[in-house]
Amino acid sequence: MLMCVAGGLWWSGSITPHIRWGIESFFLSAEVDDNGVLSTSAWVELENQAISPFTITDISMAIPGLRLLPPENTENDPAEITVGGDGSRTVIRRIVITDCAAVPHEPQPIQFTYRTWLVSGTSEVMLDPWQMTVRERRVPVAWQRALAATVCNKAVSGEL
Numbered sequence: 001m002l003m004c005v006a007g008g009l010w011w012s013g014s015i016t017p018h019i020r021w022g023i024e025s026f027f028l029s030a031e032v033d034d035n036g037v038l039s040t041s042a043w044v045e046l047e048n049q050a051i052s053p054f055t056i057t058d059i060s061m062a063i064p065g066l067r068l069l070p071p072e073n074t075e076n077d078p079a080e081i082t083v084g085g086d087g088s089r090t091v092i093r094r095i096v097i098t099d100c101a102a103v104p105h106e107p108q109p110i111q112f113t114y115r116t117w118l119v120s121g122t123s124e125v126m127l128d129p130w131q132m133t134v135r136e137r138r139v140p141v142a143w144q145r146a147l148a149a150t151v152c153n154k155a156v157s158g159e160l
Contacts, residue, residue: 038155040151056080056081107144129142
């Protein structure tokens with residue numbers, strides 16, 4: 001009986017949310033502020049694949065060459081993001097590129113801290129590699145390296 005209850009709670013997303021995460025690369029832009037700081041807006045897609053809602057209380061990463069700015073806690077940039085059962089949300093987070101060359105080539109995780117009605121926890125997520133064209137061939141590149149390369153190249157080429 002206990003196994004059935006635990007299985008039902010897990011399946012519902014009450015114990016561990018069933019979430020699909022991703023950063024949309026199509027909307028990447030390079031922005032340089034008055035102080036010369038290079039940054040981009042990352043569109044983070046959150047999809048709840050369970051019936052129980054969850055709330056993201058923090059998104060963080062420790063990646064050399066990149067710094068994720070904290071949310072402004074406004075309507076368009078909320079500190080906490082709630083996604084209903086079988087729902088989805090897209091939020092925008094600012095990423096500062098502190099050193100284009102320092103961003104690692106090996107895939108790096110993002111940490112999401114979440115809360116459900118039953119538990120709180122942290123999930124470390126490795127995003128899928130992005131596809132980049134190199135010498136007319138599509139090759140997989142770690143998401144953070146592709147993000148930095150795209151933004152840094154736009155800044156250097158003047159595509160701001």
